[in-house]
Amino acid sequence: MTDRGLQVRLGKLKLKNPVLTASGTAGYGEELAEFFDLSKLGAMVMKGISLQPWQGNPAPRITETPCGMINSIGLQNVGLDVFLREKLPFVRQWDVPVIANILGTDANEYIRLAAELDEAGVEAIELNVSCPNIKKGGISFGRDINSFSRLVAAVRRKVKNAALIVKLTPDAPVDVFARAAGESGADAVSLINTIPALAIDINTRRPLIKNVIGGLSGPAVKPIAVRMVYQASRAVKIPVIGMGGISCGADAIEFMLAGATAVAVGSAIFRDPMAPLKVIEEIGAYMKGRGIKSVSGITGAMAGR
Amino acid sequence: MTDRGLQVRLGKLKLKNPVLTASGTAGYGEELAEFFDLSKLGAMVMKGISLQPWQGNPAPRITETPCGMINSIGLQNVGLDVFLREKLPFVRQWDVPVIANILGTDANEYIRLAAELDEAGVEAIELNVSCPNIKKGGISFGRDINSFSRLVAAVRRKVKNAALIVKLTPDAPVDVFARAAGESGADAVSLINTIPALAIDINTRRPLIKNVIGGLSGPAVKPIAVRMVYQASRAVKIPVIGMGGISCGADAIEFMLAGATAVAVGSAIFRDPMAPLKVIEEIGAYMKGRGIKSVSGITGAMAGR
Amino acid sequence: MFGLNSRKDPFLKRPFCYFRKKRNTIDILYRVVGKVTTLMTGLRAGDTAEVMGPLGNCYPVEGVEGRKPIVLAGGVGIASVYPLLGALVGKAHLFYGGRTARDLLLTGELESLSSGLTLATEDGSAGFRGTAVDAVRAHLKGRDKRDFILYACGPNGMLKAASALGVDGYIASEEKMACGIGVCLGCAVRTPAGYKRACKDGPVFPIGEVLFD
Amino acid sequence: MFGLNSRKDPFLKRPFCYFRKKRNTIDILYRVVGKVTTLMTGLRAGDTAEVMGPLGNCYPVEGVEGRKPIVLAGGVGIASVYPLLGALVGKAHLFYGGRTARDLLLTGELESLSSGLTLATEDGSAGFRGTAVDAVRAHLKGRDKRDFILYACGPNGMLKAASALGVDGYIASEEKMACGIGVCLGCAVRTPAGYKRACKDGPVFPIGEVLFD
Numbered sequence A, B: 001m002t003d004r005g006l007q008v009r010l011g012k013l014k015l016k017n018p019v020l021t022a023s024g025t026a027g028y029g030e031e032l033a034e035f036f037d038l039s040k041l042g043a044m045v046m047k048g049i050s051l052q053p054w055q056g057n058p059a060p061r062i063t064e065t066p067c068g069m070i071n072s073i074g075l076q077n078v079g080l081d082v083f084l085r086e087k088l089p090f091v092r093q094w095d096v097p098v099i100a101n102i103l104g105t106d107a108n109e110y111i112r113l114a115a116e117l118d119e120a121g122v123e124a125i126e127l128n129v130s131c132p133n134i135k136k137g138g139i140s141f142g143r144d145i146n147s148f149s150r151l152v153a154a155v156r157r158k159v160k161n162a163a164l165i166v167k168l169t170p171d172a173p174v175d176v177f178a179r180a181a182g183e184s185g186a187d188a189v190s191l192i193n194t195i196p197a198l199a200i201d202i203n204t205r206r207p208l209i210k211n212v213i214g215g216l217s218g219p220a221v222k223p224i225a226v227r228m229v230y231q232a233s234r235a236v237k238i239p240v241i242g243m244g245g246i247s248c249g250a251d252a253i254e255f256m257l258a259g260a261t262a263v264a265v266g267s268a269i270f271r272d273p274m275a276p277l278k279v280i281e282e283i284g285a286y287m288k289g290r291g292i293k294s295v296s297g298i299t300g301a302m303a304g305r
Numbered sequence C, D: 001m002f003g004l005n006s007r008k009d010p011f012l013k014r015p016f017c018y019f020r021k022k023r024n025t026i027d028i029l030y031r032v033v034g035k036v037t038t039l040m041t042g043l044r045a046g047d048t049a050e051v052m053g054p055l056g057n058c059y060p061v062e063g064v065e066g067r068k069p070i071v072l073a074g075g076v077g078i079a080s081v082y083p084l085l086g087a088l089v090g091k092a093h094l095f096y097g098g099r100t101a102r103d104l105l106l107t108g109e110l111e112s113l114s115s116g117l118t119l120a121t122e123d124g125s126a127g128f129r130g131t132a133v134d135a136v137r138a139h140l141k142g143r144d145k146r147d148f149i150l151y152a153c154g155p156n157g158m159l160k161a162a163s164a165l166g167v168d169g170y171i172a173s174e175e176k177m178a179c180g181i182g183v184c185l186g187c188a189v190r191t192p193a194g195y196k197r198a199c200k201d202g203p204v205f206p207i208g209e210v211l212f213d
């Protein structure tokens, strides 16, 4: 479906469909472009970037768990300069809105990142205050409501054109933080980031992730994520971007019924690089089968029991 | 293995092995007694009980999710009187320590329940301040550190003989609450209770649980539970009882390596009523295969990377 | 309860009726609706699965006395009433409903097991147009309801309608189940005496004992 | 990357080498170690699975020049070097190690594909007693290491030891993978230039480029 029925809005940002890639699961688009036409996506959310390049964490960084996986990449990324010089121009070859996911170790870094990316013309900036895999900054903002609100407001003042999305951690009450994000000027909130988790190899007795604790994602977390999207969306008027375990259209629709305006496909891309397109198609088929004219009619349409 | 190598201690309470049933997944022992000899269990943790009988929530109360399930039973239970008159005498036919799991709507109810059960001679009392499925009391203690500490201390004063276990909610920082439980006089903490979750039927648009939000359990939550047990056990000196997704010996050992002194088998009983015995046997086989003489040697023995 | 060894997903077993029981085998008649039933179609000789049962109670047939048994089955509820038709030694009138003619199975065999067979389809593609309960209602019109005893198995909506027919008898609940042995309290059926467990206290309950919303 | 359709558990695909490639088929040689490989043994003709590939780079064979190729394989690493032996047109000396004789597969065929075959087992049940790296070290003793080029595939410990032999060449990383296409950054291999991706930048890296702990 390329029709207008799939269009959604995130604040001032119009998307041709509600399906995004989740940050960190689609790189900067270079690899996925070998699999499909990136302009089919609602938006391309880029791997998290920081001011300086980051090395990331030592291996092993990933391990599989029941219906899911734990990762501790540690935000390995090329840094803002290379992003602006190489990565952004690459993805600009496609007609797809670009959402930059940013992470700083202090408020100033967030502000500088946001200001420069706004200037560079990205369509939206996603504030990652919820990465469980780095030590400083990041998630500390996501867990403390005062520094969280101050950060969002400070970034808001610098961002003139891009839409501002705040990505919430599942490790704090999402209704409270979603509301604070809205009041501090965010155009949307996105959730969930990965959930802190641990798996141990009983033969070696070692943690299966070198950094011991990593973040859980995949179908296993979906029921938790859907609940959080439901709670967040009832707490705010701004749109909610739902993610956590989406691998098919039915999963995406579940998030939308719970209150999501748009959704992101994350770890499912690892199983199947075409997963985001499959989700778009299956949403279209669901709408067609039920005579739903506009996808926004699904948002928050869970019936009472 | 009936040998002494499997013995563990929870405060003053000695268990012949570290494997318990999780509250609410084994009833009051009546049904499981048709499947195996209850005296093989480390302890029998009873379905949560309240002062008065509770009706519980309307159906549907359960739904399956990827590698797990959501439930919202709503603490349907026979109430303290019937428990003391019928259920406790029944399970007393077996040589197995009885742990009563209690839930009140206010502090007084907890105190009365604990005092009467202590008097009735149960070996341990598990304070359930973490049930996501009832409206009043319960989890509100589990999320507010001050009322939590006051409650634990108040119950502690009333409980003379039984060991006091506090069951933590995964919906609040477990290290903080575990520490507070220890400081307020608990003999052990147990975790995790189910994680609030939501699943929606995209065809009917209705939540798959009548009460909308229920609690997630099963293998899906294991990596989260193991992480929380790791964090809690590092925060306290008292023993930790680990649970969440255990269905085999390897799962149990993973929790013990993370810091659990004992473990509980929950939803896995629904798949296989013999699951607790299987877990005991497989722990024994693991120890034998590695020449581990005492199961307590596994507790907290995760290696650094 | 039927489940698949060695898988963590699907996590729970599923409830099924013993459709036919022979010396060393059990037949299950099932409709493919979801995860487990789809996997069942892929099973081949030599594969292993876990079956726990029989569990729960049966339709009581002693209470029939002078009354004429009416058996009402919706969809795959037919699996549950099939052995009942045998126990009622061909005396029952079977009302068997489905959405379309394609949903109705084994109609030949069922006819031989009952004193009368009325099919009902919502689209009218076979037999009576409407629900099987409508067909029973039509059948009862002008007759004394006390002369009949009803046995019903099917979806909740059908059981509710069947309970309202004014005929004495039994219904078999199809509430979702997690454990099947009475420990989870997941399969709650509302009765005047509080919630009962479909798996352990049922699945068969006297009409009137189950309260519907 | 090999995965099983329609399952959410196991969640991820697994990396395997193309052991043999024919016109319409690919052979995978695999060792049963866990979830996916166990499920693979249950696959039957007509079942579907998802395969994505080929992915990543190959062993470069142009650099051989006048040097004598030594191929070092540990365990199931043999699957990876099997096509390499073909590419080296029988000129390589293969050192193939496992825990016991039972771990060593296809030794007859491998002998015909190489100029020399040295087996090594930790328990001495076949060939050299010790690791395959020990066997290579013994082989090199007193010879000029610059006359050789090494290709190694096996567990991390072996690759580390192989890298320390002082012989030029290549190693193939067996780092765990989630996506296999370069988007997850899960398969990090430490190099002097920062972490690289085993799946996209590798799995074959020049000896010395991969830093071990």
Ligand SMILES: Cc1cc2nc3c(=O)[nH]c(=O)nc-3n(C[C@H](O)[C@H](O)[C@H](O)COP(=O)(O)OP(=O)(O)OC[C@H]3O[C@@H](n4cnc5c(N)ncnc54)[C@H](O)[C@@H]3O)c2cc1C
Pocket (backbone or CB within 6 Å): B064, B201, C010, C014, C015, C016, C017, C018, C028, C029, C030, C031, C032, C033, C034, C035, C036, C037, C038, C076, C079, C080, C173, C174, C175, C176, C177, C203
């Ligand atoms: C006592 C009892 C006896 C039964 N006997 C039979 C039988 O003999 N033959 C047979 O085919 N079926 C029978 N059923 C129904 C059968 O249990 C379900 O069809 C089965 O659980 C579906 O499993 P699944 O994994 O394929 O579907 P799932 O993937 O679990 O679900 C697929 C769809 O079916 C719905 N669904 C799942 N379980 C039920 C349920 N119990 N009731 C209503 N809708 C459900 C779900 O909401 C979903 O929409 C019986 C049920 C009960 C309670």
Ligand SMILES: Cc1cc2nc3c(=O)[nH]c(=O)nc-3n(C[C@H](O)[C@H](O)[C@H](O)COP(=O)(O)OP(=O)(O)OC[C@H]3O[C@@H](n4cnc5c(N)ncnc54)[C@H](O)[C@@H]3O)c2cc1C
Pocket (backbone or CB within 6 Å): A064, A201, D010, D014, D015, D016, D017, D018, D028, D029, D030, D031, D032, D033, D034, D035, D036, D037, D038, D076, D079, D080, D173, D174, D175, D176, D177, D203
């Ligand atoms: C580039 C590459 C090529 C490979 N080629 C082959 C091949 O041709 N044939 C073959 O048999 N195997 C090969 N492997 C290894 C293979 O991918 C693993 O054995 C497989 O992933 C195990 O999957 P599983 O689900 O059966 O095991 P799991 O259930 O995932 O794990 C079982 C046990 O194996 C360990 N394990 C899992 N994956 C790996 C891994 N990648 N490295 C080391 N230990 C692991 C786990 O820690 C666990 O202890 C290759 C690996 C890589 C990276």
Ligand SMILES: Cc1cc2nc3c(=O)[nH]c(=O)nc-3n(C[C@H](O)[C@H](O)[C@H](O)COP(=O)(O)O)c2cc1C
Pocket (backbone or CB within 6 Å): A022, A023, A024, A025, A047, A048, A049, A071, A073, A075, A101, A128, A131, A167, A191, A192, A193, A194, A216, A217, A218, A219, A221, A243, A244, A245, A246, A264, A265, A266, A267, A268, D184, D185
């Ligand atoms: C390997 C990996 C890397 C990730 N990197 C980032 C990141 O850089 N920034 C971010 O905000 N979220 C990151 N995430 C979180 C995802 O964007 C997403 O919130 C989470 O994985 C839940 O969705 P899923 O279950 O569909 O994967 C990452 C997740 C994974 C699995």
Ligand SMILES: Cc1cc2nc3c(=O)[nH]c(=O)nc-3n(C[C@H](O)[C@H](O)[C@H](O)COP(=O)(O)O)c2cc1C
Pocket (backbone or CB within 6 Å): B022, B023, B024, B025, B047, B048, B049, B071, B073, B075, B101, B128, B131, B167, B191, B192, B193, B194, B216, B217, B218, B219, B221, B243, B244, B245, B246, B264, B265, B266, B267, B268, C184, C185
């Ligand atoms: C159906 C059901 C009922 C439960 N009832 C109780 C209860 O009464 N009291 C309590 O403390 N925990 C209760 N729990 C939580 C379990 O004891 C356990 O903490 C949780 O299910 C995680 O373990 P598992 O993944 O092994 O099931 C219940 C869980 C389930 C699934």
Ligand code: FES
Pocket (backbone or CB within 6 Å): C176, C177, C178, C179, C180, C181, C182, C183, C184, C185, C186, C187, C197, C198, C199, C200
């Ligand atoms: S299914 Fe568990 S009590 Fe009935």
Ligand code: FES
Pocket (backbone or CB within 6 Å): D176, D177, D178, D179, D180, D181, D182, D183, D184, D185, D186, D187, D197, D198, D199, D200
């Ligand atoms: S496996 Fe994902 S980047 Fe290599």
